[in-house]
Amino acid sequence: MVRFILLLLFLVFHVIVHGINFSTLSGRKPTSPFEEVLTNQAKAQPPFQKFRRSSKSLDGYTTKAKADYIDSLPGILSSEINFRQFSGYLTINDSTKHIFYWFVESQSEPESKPLIWWSNGGPGCSGLISLFEEFGPFRVQPDNVTLLKNPYSWNRVANFLFVESPVGTGFSYSDVPERDYLEWTDLQTAQDNYFAIQMKSNDSTQINLKGLMIGNPLNDPYSLEYVGNVQAFWAHSLIDKPTWDNVVRYCIDPYDRDPYNSETGTGFQPWNDPMCIKYDTQANYLVAPQLYNSSYTRGLDPYALDAPYCTSAQNQRETLWYLRNKVSALKNNSTVKFRACVNSFTVVYLGLSNVQKAIHVRSSKIPPHNNIDDKANNWIDCSTLIANEYSIISQNTYMTSHYTYLLDKKPDLKIIIFSGDDDGVCATVGTQYWLYGMNLTVISPFQAWYHTAKPDQVAGYITKFKGITFITIHGAGHEIALYSPGAAYTFFQNVINGKFTS
Numbered sequence: 001m002v003r004f005i006l007l008l009l010f011l012v013f014h015v016i017v018h019g020i021n022f023s024t025l026s027g028r029k030p031t032s033p034f035e036e037v038l039t040n041q042a043k044a045q046p047p048f049q050k051f052r053r054s055s056k057s058l059d060g061y062t063t064k065a066k067a068d069y070i071d072s073l074p075g076i077l078s079s080e081i082n083f084r085q086f087s088g089y090l091t092i093n094d095s096t097k098h099i100f101y102w103f104v105e106s107q108s109e110p111e112s113k114p115l116i117w118w119s120n121g122g123p124g125c126s127g128l129i130s131l132f133e134e135f136g137p138f139r140v141q142p143d144n145v146t147l148l149k150n151p152y153s154w155n156r157v158a159n160f161l162f163v164e165s166p167v168g169t170g171f172s173y174s175d176v177p178e179r180d181y182l183e184w185t186d187l188q189t190a191q192d193n194y195f196a197i198q199m200k201s202n203d204s205t206q207i208n209l210k211g212l213m214i215g216n217p218l219n220d221p222y223s224l225e226y227v228g229n230v231q232a233f234w235a236h237s238l239i240d241k242p243t244w245d246n247v248v249r250y251c252i253d254p255y256d257r258d259p260y261n262s263e264t265g266t267g268f269q270p271w272n273d274p275m276c277i278k279y280d281t282q283a284n285y286l287v288a289p290q291l292y293n294s295s296y297t298r299g300l301d302p303y304a305l306d307a308p309y310c311t312s313a314q315n316q317r318e319t320l321w322y323l324r325n326k327v328s329a330l331k332n333n334s335t336v337k338f339r340a341c342v343n344s345f346t347v348v349y350l351g352l353s354n355v356q357k358a359i360h361v362r363s364s365k366i367p368p369h370n371n372i373d374d375k376a377n378n379w380i381d382c383s384t385l386i387a388n389e390y391s392i393i394s395q396n397t398y399m400t401s402h403y404t405y406l407l408d409k410k411p412d413l414k415i416i417i418f419s420g421d422d423d424g425v426c427a428t429v430g431t432q433y434w435l436y437g438m439n440l441t442v443i444s445p446f447q448a449w450y451h452t453a454k455p456d457q458v459a460g461y462i463t464k465f466k467g468i469t470f471i472t473i474h475g476a477g478h479e480i481a482l483y484s485p486g487a488a489y490t491f492f493q494n495v496i497n498g499k500f501t502s
């Protein structure tokens, strides 16, 4: 039996919110999308409860599961894959919306392991980013076709259901594009996820939601944008003192004197202050001009301030290294290290027609906005259309009320906020401003934790608040397991075995 469900949301914030006019936020009282999810929860059903044999046999699996079974995957020998995996569509809204999912069972005793629902943020970023680039079982190699098993895959200790949501992301598609490809909101995304969760079975067993985990979150635009983000740049010496002084003078000081209150819409609004916008933009431009002018490439990744940046030259270097060392590389676990250009290899791999066939993708249905370079049947990690058309209000809502709602209604829920401390966009410093603003009681104070393989090195810090545990991963960028696979694995083991929760 699947013992419990952990709901994981991972916010990949691929589009910096600079230049957005936030005035639409004024006076708006945030509503909780969780409200609906929780009150209906008693009726929810477990998605994959039939998947419970420990060999690769499919005895006892449903017909739908058998049809979705991945029996071989291009680029890797089936004999190397020691777990069952399934992929296909969860069909919702009277069969008009199709959410692509990829379910990987745990590598051992899947029937006794927790089930984790994993979707990425963006908005419009695919859950398959995590499967192939973060903590999933495979990494695409620089030849674009070979898969290497990730020895640090989190499916060693849990079952994972990766989804591409909302509809319009990755391979997920709608039969009614004129209804579903125009505008996206948090409510719509929450509904897509909620109805997809209910799809897999008509058994009436209750979902036993145990917790949620959110990595490098965007919880409020102020602490992310005007404090966390620029302060991370300043502390990494990526901007000059005059720029920082001006951000303090025009954005931070006025806010400290008169903070914006999202319930009443009163207080200082840095997003409407021209001088604040000017210096904030200047700071961001210094670090990442490529985000303002796509033909301007600069070798610095704002999502991982100390990591190499993927350019075409870097891509060539990685590919050449790989092709020269191919034989030893395939045997060498250390090749599952950080690769700056892993995303471009994944995009090519998931665009291959034999791969799409093996994972039951309906190639002709891939949303046209996810085709790149006018090539049909492609796959893209993050949809630019969704990022552009996603409700500004949803993107910039203050999230605190959602957390206080959950803490109030489900006090036994394990909530984990984790943060790679090298991320300059959804920076740890901003997350701390937001978290301490919630005034939660500290149960166990800030202290170092250690990665089992390197017990003499600090892997990050952990603080347990009443209801929320906050964990940093030192030196990791926005997607922790991409940059620090070993430490991220230890982190996740400690989450699952209860060491990191209170």
Ligand SMILES: *[C@@H]1O[C@H](CO)[C@@H](O)[C@H](O)[C@H]1NC(C)=O
Binding pocket: 093, 179, 180, 191
């Ligand atoms: C999908 O179905 C749900 C439940 O019936 C409904 O609330 C929602 O509005 C529908 N969405 C669309 C786009 O039709």
Ligand SMILES: *[C@@H]1O[C@H](CO)[C@@H](O)[C@H](O)[C@H]1NC(C)=O
Binding pocket: 142, 143, 144, 319, 344, 345, 348
């Ligand atoms: C992998 O794909 C990239 C992007 O299309 C391409 O530039 C590169 O040449 C490919 N690598 C190989 C070894 O074919």
Ligand SMILES: *[C@@H]1O[C@H](CO)[C@@H](O)[C@H](O)[C@H]1NC(C)=O
Binding pocket: 151, 331, 332, 333
């Ligand atoms: C790779 O890692 C796995 C899991 O940690 C281990 O079992 C295996 O022996 C390693 N292989 C090599 C060649 O080091």
Ligand SMILES: *[C@@H]1O[C@H](CO)[C@@H](O)[C@H](O)[C@H]1NC(C)=O
Binding pocket: 062, 200, 201, 202, 203
């Ligand atoms: C749902 O329940 C009906 C009647 O009990 C059964 O015939 C059907 O196979 C079930 N469907 C699934 C997907 O389990």
Ligand SMILES: *[C@@H]1O[C@H](CO)[C@@H](O)[C@H](O)[C@H]1NC(C)=O
Binding pocket: 021, 022, 023, 271, 272, 273, 274
């Ligand atoms: C933002 O929009 C509001 C309302 O449309 C407008 O009054 C204000 O001038 C705008 N602010 C900026 C900085 O563009």
Ligand SMILES: *[C@@H]1O[C@H](CO)[C@@H](O)[C@H](O)[C@H]1NC(C)=O
Binding pocket: 293, 294, 295, 296
């Ligand atoms: C963008 O950057 C390129 C390369 O530096 C430059 O030639 C071009 O003029 C820039 N475009 C704009 C609109 O600033």
Ligand SMILES: *[C@@H]1O[C@H](CO)[C@@H](O)[C@H](O)[C@H]1NC(C)=O
Binding pocket: 328, 329, 332, 334, 335
């Ligand atoms: C594994 O790869 C690393 C480079 O990533 C190399 O330095 C090391 O020698 C390789 N080890 C083996 C056993 O091939």
Ligand SMILES: *[C@@H]1O[C@H](CO)[C@@H](O)[C@H](O)[C@H]1NC(C)=O
Binding pocket: 400, 437, 438, 439
């Ligand atoms: C935390 O305390 C401060 C100062 O008393 C207050 O302004 C703020 O609203 C509180 N935050 C929450 C989420 O209750």
